[in-house]
């Protein structure tokens with residue numbers, strides 16, 4: 001079933017397409033302050049993010065003013081008992097753990113009144129949303145580094161053509177690419 005929502009994949013990548021050098025590495029180790037500023041602005045504008053449990057662990061706390069949905073297969077994880085679903089997120093932020101699958105999460109967010117959502121990684125989460133054809137937009141910050149080894153942006157999905165909307169130089173060495181996914 002088609003879900004009428006903007007589903008935005010947001011990632012910082014090395015120039016060789018990796019999102020981390022190794023599992024558990026925080027992106028703050030290697031991404032630019034301009035990328036962090038963009039991440040904060042975009043996720044605050046959208047108000048709700050979906051991420052995997054491992055990515056959440058690299059952040060380790062609620063993101064202020066945003067609703068964070070953390071995907072996990074472990075039952076009974078909680079962070080904030082004061083969950084208030086819906087587009088109005090309290091200033092301290094909200095974290096919700098769920099074992100729901102991508103499409104179910106989107107349906108629930110749509111029902112709660114969200115018109116858009118950021119898919120914030122990691123690789124396993126990007127891969128699942130891409131392979132189910134759920135992503136409608138992509139923002140990639142290409143950072144000026146090659147990792148060689150590392151965790152790829154995503155794997156195991158069919159080719160997807162993108163239309164470039166905008167490319168913006170960020171600071172001294174990074175480039176922000178904004179794409180729309182072609183149907």
Ligand SMILES: NC(=O)c1ccc[n+]([C@@H]2O[C@H](COP(=O)([O-])OP(=O)(O)OC[C@H]3O[C@@H](n4cnc5c(N)ncnc54)[C@H](OP(=O)(O)O)[C@@H]3O)[C@@H](O)[C@H]2O)c1
Nearest residue numbers: 011012020024025052053054055071072073121122123124
């Ligand atoms: N550069 C960037 O923009 C960027 C963005 C995000 C992340 N990262 C990096 O990517 C790395 C983490 O990526 P990752 O791929 O290893 O892990 P991940 O996608 O963040 O998390 C994987 C975990 O998510 C849960 N999960 C995945 N699919 C699920 C499903 N269908 N249903 C329920 N739960 C599900 C599982 O948690 P349980 O094990 O609890 O069941 C799984 O172990 C970190 O180093 C992080 O810094 C980089």
